[in-house]
Every structure is written in structure tokens, then in C-alpha cells.
Amino acid sequence: MDEVTVPLRSQGPWRLGLAQLRRNTGAMASLLVLVVVVLACLLAPLYASAVAHTDPFASNISGTTVVGGATVPVLAASDTGLGLGVTPIGPTWDPAHYFLGSDNQGRDVMARLLYGGRDSLLIGFAAALLCCVAATVVGVLAGYFGGVLDAVLARVLDVLWAFPVYLLAICLSVVLLTEGVTIGPVTIGAGSLWLPVLIIALVYVPYVARPLRGQVLALKEKEFVAAAVGVGASDLRIMRRDVLPNVLPTVVVFLPLMTALAMLTESALSFLSVGVQPPQASWGTIINDGLGLLYTRPAVSIAPGIAIALTAVALNIFGDGIRDALDPRARLRGTA
Amino acid sequence: MTRPWRGPAVTGPIPRRLRAVAVAAALCLAVTTGCSSGSGADTATGATGSVAFQPQHQGGDLKLLAKSAAGTLDPQVNYTLQYWQLYQALYDGLLAFKKVDGQDSFTVVPDLAEALPTVTDDGKTYTFTLRKGVKFSNGADVTVDDVAASFKRIFTVSSPTAGTFYNGIVGAAACLATPTACDLSTGVVVDKASGKIVIHLVAADPELPYKLAVPHASILPAGSPAKDAGNAPLPTTGPYSVGSYDPNTALKLVRNPHYTEWSHDAQPQGYSDTITESFGLTVEAAVTAVENNQADWVFDPPPADRLNEIGTTYAKQVHVNPLTAMFYLAMNTRLAPFDNVKVRQAINFAVDRAAAVKLYGGTNLAAPVCTFLPPNFPGHVDDCQYTAGGGTTWTAPDLAKAKQLIQESGTAGMEVGIVTQDDEVNKSIGEYLQSLLTQLGYKATLKPISANIQFTYIQNTSNKVQISLTSWYQDYPAASDFLNVLASCASFTPGSDSSINIAGFCDKTVDAQMQDALLTERTDPAAANAKWAQVDKAVMAQAPIAPLFTPKIVDLVSSRVGNYQFSKQFYMLVSQLWTK
Numbered sequence: 056m057d058e059v060t061v062p063l064r065s066q067g068p069w070r071l072g073l074a075q076l077r078r079n080t081g082a083m084a085s086l087l088v089l090v091v092v093v094l095a096c097l098l099a100p101l102y103a104s105a106v107a108h109t110d111p112f113a114s115n116i117s118g119t120t121v122v123g124g125a126t127v128p129v130l131a132a133s134d135t136g137l138g139l140g141v142t143p144i145g146p147t148w149d150p151a152h153y154f155l156g157s158d159n160q161g162r163d164v165m166a167r168l169l170y171g172g173r174d175s176l177l178i179g180f181a182a183a184l185l186c187c188v189a190a191t192v193v194g195v196l197a198g199y200f201g202g203v204l205d206a207v208l209a210r211v212l213d214v215l216w217a218f219p220v221y222l223l224a225i226c227l228s229v230v231l232l233t234e235g236v237t238i239g240p241v242t243i244g245a246g247s248l249w250l251p252v253l254i255i256a257l258v259y260v261p262y263v264a265r266p267l268r269g270q271v272l273a274l275k276e277k278e279f280v281a282a283a284v285g286v287g288a289s290d291l292r293i294m295r296r297d298v299l300p301n302v303l304p305t306v307v308v309f310l311p312l313m314t315a316l317a318m319l320t321e322s323a324l325s326f327l328s329v330g331v332q333p334p335q336a337s338w339g340t341i342i343n344d345g346l347g348l349l350y351t352r353p354a355v356s357i358a359p360g361i362a363i364a365l366t367a368v369a370l371n372i373f374g375d376g377i378r379d380a381l382d383p384r385a386r387l388r389g390t391a
Numbered sequence: 392m393t394r395p396w397r398g399p400a401v402t403g404p405i406p407r408r409l410r411a412v413a414v415a416a417a418l419c420l421a422v423t424t425g426c427s428s429g430s431g432a433d434t435a436t437g438a439t440g441s442v443a444f445q446p447q448h449q450g451g452d453l454k455l456l457a458k459s460a461a462g463t464l465d466p467q468v469n470y471t472l473q474y475w476q477l478y479q480a481l482y483d484g485l486l487a488f489k490k491v492d493g494q495d496s497f498t499v500v501p502d503l504a505e506a507l508p509t510v511t512d513d514g515k516t517y518t519f520t521l522r523k524g525v526k527f528s529n530g531a532d533v534t535v536d537d538v539a540a541s542f543k544r545i546f547t548v549s550s551p552t553a554g555t556f557y558n559g560i561v562g563a564a565a566c567l568a569t570p571t572a573c574d575l576s577t578g579v580v581v582d583k584a585s586g587k588i589v590i591h592l593v594a595a596d597p598e599l600p601y602k603l604a605v606p607h608a609s610i611l612p613a614g615s616p617a618k619d620a621g622n623a624p625l626p627t628t629g630p631y632s633v634g635s636y637d638p639n640t641a642l643k644l645v646r647n648p649h650y651t652e653w654s655h656d657a658q659p660q661g662y663s664d665t666i667t668e669s670f671g672l673t674v675e676a677a678v679t680a681v682e683n684n685q686a687d688w689v690f691d692p693p694p695a696d697r698l699n700e701i702g703t704t705y706a707k708q709v710h711v712n713p714l715t716a717m718f719y720l721a722m723n724t725r726l727a728p729f730d731n732v733k734v735r736q737a738i739n740f741a742v743d744r745a746a747a748v749k750l751y752g753g754t755n756l757a758a759p760v761c762t763f764l765p766p767n768f769p770g771h772v773d774d775c776q777y778t779a780g781g782g783t784t785w786t787a788p789d790l791a792k793a794k795q796l797i798q799e800s801g802t803a804g805m806e807v808g809i810v811t812q813d814d815e816v817n818k819s820i821g822e823y824l825q826s827l828l829t830q831l832g833y834k835a836t837l838k839p840i841s842a843n844i845q846f847t848y849i850q851n852t853s854n855k856v857q858i859s860l861t862s863w864y865q866d867y868p869a870a871s872d873f874l875n876v877l878a879s880c881a882s883f884t885p886g887s888d889s890s891i892n893i894a895g896f897c898d899k900t901v902d903a904q905m906q907d908a909l910l911t912e913r914t915d916p917a918a919a920n921a922k923w924a925q926v927d928k929a930v931m932a933q934a935p936i937a938p939l940f941t942p943k944i945v946d947l948v949s950s951r952v953g954n955y956q957f958s959k960q961f962y963m964l965v966s967q968l969w970t971k
Binding site: 112113114116117130132133135136137138139140141142159160233245246328332333334346347348349350351352 | 675694695696697698699700701702703704706709711743745746749750752753754755756813815819822823825826827829830836837838839945
């Protein structure tokens, strides 16, 4: 029988990584959770208008709703004892009528949770993406050119690194939130969601740029880079064709992890009232909204808390899965 | 609930009329205060409302809690309710508000003065005689020199009310201009031999007795530092003195060994041996401590989510009292869109005062108001120009009318910034307002800022605040303390942190009406109050503010506390609580 020769097809690192990722059940389960969370948040307008019939950003202090067929006030004044205090309605578990109850403005917590998730996820992902792009540019330029440029960029990163992340983010937010910021032709308004995106991206740049710079320094010494230099390739071409493709897997590994970090930072800033500004909502602002209701309506704070924890854990597990898939040596080091 | 901070100083002098009036009548604040003619009879003893000291309850330690300290201990500098409440058991002035429960607590009685003053020279001269035998807590006698030095010190330490309460004393203008070179020797004249103290005013001021009964007019030793004493306690005359003070931990009051009761109405003996106000616990934790009898009272208002609990489980330990105060929206009459009277009227029509009441804690903790002067306050007459269906009291918002006015103003679509304090209640009312303004067609943004700076921030025109949520608590029971202070032209100072006329409202006709009411106050308080009611109506017709509600205060005390008494002027009488 003649031997059939099957041509060997080279599987690139991306394809191999994807196959590896698919075999990682933890990562895939996390991805599923993330997809569900994202989809639910994307459907927030549909839930608010077609199911709950509510405006999640408008106060409804004197409003009523239906529970068990009876019309009840959304914010009920105490009618026992001295009649002190007003308590928002708690979870009804009826999607059409305050499923998770109301906050102190008479707003539907479930609808706000979904809308808040949109902002939290958007800010988290956008900040992480912006951070990774900026860090890649800085890391590659500093690592590849070295010399004065490296020294300057490295010191700038050092200065940023010297400040505690949250302290720096809070300071920037407090300063920029009142007036907004103008960068060249671009003006970001005081209440814009892009403000926390920009601030969070900036404070995390050193955390991504420094390892990338180190990686570029090592790549610069590789034979294929020396060969490219030898054949007269331009710096731009070497960075684009030889350096960038080799640092990209690292950036991809960073992306979900940074998304989780950025989302947590956004929640912290919003919780401190220096992140997303009302009437917009994020999971952090909703936790803040519920602070004064912890004794009577803990669901207002617990629900977004669970959402943040679930999403952050899923992003971290998924990020670990990507790292394992794209950097087998790291996995091997981890199991050694 | 907001912390009931006292209002701050007003930089501009409050105008007073110069015209002379009958001597005896000038002092007669018939509605609330004891009335003294030239004879200066002592009304301190045997007055109604006083409860005799009950020695069987004497002793023990009273434990108070507060989230944080309230700054300097200097009674001539501090301007917070937190310490003014404690000063009632520490310091004395020539006059005092009667330390009793109820409406009678607005009555001014002689304190370190033997009697109410004799008023002469068309209301411009007040003559007191110093009470003999009173000692400071350091053992020194209280002398007329101490009195003269204390009045001078009001200016040398730049007391927050120096420019508003005491600016009418002869020589005060120069003292305000150059505090370090202050010379009040012609304004406050004393005679050691007779113990006479004569205060000369540049113009008659029928409200002077009130101003002499607040802590800024406390009598201190002549050798007190000519600067803010800060954390160093000054000798006291009351039943307690300061044992120790650390703003990070506690303020401890101990018995003044040199105190003997001279007037039960003005300065009654205290029950507890020590009174300690500890700082640092959150309000949630403090409320729990009081519920568990680990502490006896908490200064800060209970959090919203604990109100139902304390109103049911601890109802017997709760005291709810109405305050002569108001929460209101100040609309900047000098900035668009609120420079248009139709917009300001629209806000008054649109705002759901019942919603604001709910956010404050419900109808048992606040009541909607439409007028500048709070209910049960001199000059208040029920009137509401901005309620659905009309009437003298507010019933419901009129959104249709509000939208029509805004359409007529042509301001819809404008950006409007709301500035509130960042505490739970103020922020939530701010969020409601943001929602309302959005509903009315504006692009509304909310700016919650720290309570420590919000009150001065919204006063300064440089900050271009369009609309703000704030509150005002009376300094003393006179209509002018609301209307003249908050809505007169003289109270507006552009670019200053102390421009208490936050709306920047200035109407010469209304100002003239106020001057007329002030003038009438000297001779006929009842007629003056009727005039103040007209001023209130005239101001509200132009709607520089939108009054929201008048609040009540909730005091939660431990189960071991007895003899709770509430002074309408200085709130719970701390020294009168007993724990035995």
C-alpha cells in the first residue's frame, strides 16, 4: 500500500491557544457567565420598558406598585410605634413590579442593576483596552529605542507607579469631575462616562507597560530581530512585524485581567461618589445608593455587590485561561 | 437627616433704623421675652416652667456620643449646635435664654446680670448691674472688667457674629476694621464700684437681648487670650467646667467647684457628676450603643434605616421635637435660568414637598412649608402661593402650571447645576430635584459636596451656583433672623464665602418693608410680626427660594436617662438629664 503523505499544516500560536482555551472548562464556564451578564445588561432597556414599565433614572417617591394584587406605595411610611422613617419596598420577585425592590428614590433596583451593569462593563472594558493600547505603545517604544526615550518614559511610569492606584484615581476624579477635561480638540464633559475611563486607564498604564518593556528588551536581543536589522529593515517595520506580534499574546492575557481591575476601580470610585455621576448608574453607585438602607433593604447594595463579584471572578478565571492557553510555559511553571 | 449646624456669620451689617422710640418699650419683646421697664425687675425667679432641682437624682456619669468633634472650644468663636448645646452648662452671658422645656425657653432672663437691663436714650443705651458672688471655675470672681474684656474679645477673636450681632455697639465699626486695635471703652462702659455695665449702641436694637444670650456673648476672664483658644478650655461660670478635651477622642465636663446656683431659670444646677462626649463612632454604631445602654445619647441624627427601629422598639426612649428651621432651595436670582422670576415660581409650583418630607424621614419628622418663616415662629402666617388648587397650606405640586411658566420663560433645555451636601438625606433630595428638573426640560446635573464646605461654597458668587439645597436654623426667635438675614440686600456680598443671602435677592421695596418691620418691633411686636408676615408674602411672590419643609429633631436616649427637657432655643438640655 502506498504511503500517503499528508502535508503538515502549521498551526499558529493563536489557533493552538484557542484550542487549548476550549479544553479549559473553568475558562469556558466563566466565559458563559460573562456572556450571560453582558447580554442581560444589553437588554436593560427592553426589561425597563417592556417588563418593569419603569424609568430607572427618574425618582418615583410618591409612586405606587402592585404586590399580590394590592396597590402599595413604593416608599412606605412607618405606621407602627412613633411612625418614624420611610422604607422602600423590598424584593417582590415579580419581574413586572420591583423584582429586587426599590431604592430610596422609588426606582426599580433590578432595572438600575441592568443599566448600571452596562456602564460598569463599558467603563471596565474601555478603560482596560485604552490602558493596554497606551501601555503597549509606551512599552514597545521605551524597550525598543532605549536610551533617553526609555529613561524618560521609565521615569514617568515610575512616578505614576509611586502613587497608590486608588489615591491617584480619586485625586484625578475629584479634580476632573467638576469641570471635565480638554485634551487637544477633544473635550470630555464633567459628567461623561469617558472621564472615569480615561482616569482608570491612566492609573493602570505602568502596571502593563513595565512588563511589556522588559519583554521588548529581551526580544531586541533575539536573532530574528538582529537578522531584520541586518537586512536593513526599518525600526517601524521591525516593531510592527517582529516585536509587536511577540508581545501581543501578553497584552491579550492582560486584557481580561485589567478589565476586572478597571471594573473594580470604577465601582470603588462610584461608591465614593467620584466615578459615574447621577442620574447615570453603575454597580458602584447602586451600592452607594443602598448604604443608607443596609438595615432595612440590604438587597439594594447586595445585588450589585454580587454582580461585581461574579463578573470580576469570571473575568479573572477567563484571563487565567487565556494566559494558560497563550503561554504554556507559564502553565508549566504554575504546575511545577 | 442633616446635622443641624448653626448658620454662619453674615459679613455685611444688618441695617437698623436709627429713629428713636420710647425707652421702656424698646426692650419689650413682648411675644417671647420678659419685658423690663426702667426699673429692671428680675424675672428670674418663680417663673413658670421651671422644675426645682431634685437632689436624689444627682450624680453619675452621662455618656454622650458624636461622630466627630466640633472644632474649637472657644465659646466666642465656635458656631455649631453641637457645642452651643454643651455651652449651656458651661458659660453664661449677662442674659440667657430660660433653660426650661417648651415655648418658655425662648424667654430671655437675667443671668450674670442681676436683672434685665434698663433701656434709655431712645433704645440706644442698655444698663446692667453685675450679679455679685459669681466665680469662674478657676476661683476668680466675675467682675465688670471681665465683662468689658469679653465684649472687646468678641472683636479681637473675630467672632463669627461680631459683624452682625454686635456691630451696633459704639466703637464696633473700628474694632471690625482693626480687631487687634479694638477699643470698646466708649461702647461698653463699666463701673467697678457700683457693678454697672452700660452698653451704648449707635442705633436702637430691640433684638440686642437675644444677642446677649447666645454663647458668643459669654463672659470670660479678662486675661483670656486675644485669639481663638482652640482646644484649650477657658474658665467657666456654669455648673460644669471642661475637665479634658481631645478632638480625636472626647470632651469631658466635670463639676465646677466654684458654682452655686444663682438663678434656676438662667443656669440651673446639673445632675450628672461628669458629662463625657466621645467622638469617633459611626452614627450607626452610636445608635446601637445607646440602644444597648452603653451610651446615653447621640448628637448626630439617627440614620434613615434606623428610624423605624427606634420608633418602635425604643419608642419610650425617643423624643421628637419640631424645630424653628427650614430646608429650602436657594435659586440664584443673578444667574440664568433663575434670573427669570417665572422659572423660580415654576420650581416652587413643581417641587413635591411631600416627596422631600418622605426623603427626610416621613410626615412625623417634617412638615411641608410654603413660607419663609417656619410655623409657630414670630411673624409666621399660613400662606401658600405655590400649591395645586390654591389655599393657605401646601397640598400638592402643580406640574402643569410649572411647565407652562417654563415654556413662557423660554429657558427649557438650559443646563442647571444643583449643589447639595453629600450626606444621605441632602443627596437624595438633590437626586429628586435632578429628576424633577429633567422632567421640566432642563439638563440637570447634581454636585454633592462635603457638608464642611457646601454652605460656604454656595454663598460665594464666584462659584456660579445656580440652585442649591440648604437649611437655616434660627439663632434667636425673631422674624428678622430669617427674612432680614436671608433676603435683605445687605446680606448679599458678591465674591464672599459669607454672603448668606444665597439667592442674591435684593429688592429695595422689600428691603424698605423690612426696615419698617424692624422699626415697629421696638414699639409694637405684634404689629411688627404682622408686617413681617407681609414681607414674607412679598419675598415669596418673587420666589428667590423654594421652602421645602420644616424639620423635627429626634433625640434617642438610653433607658436609664430621665428628666429630658427640650429648649426650643438650644435643644435638649444636657445638664438636666439624670442617670440615677
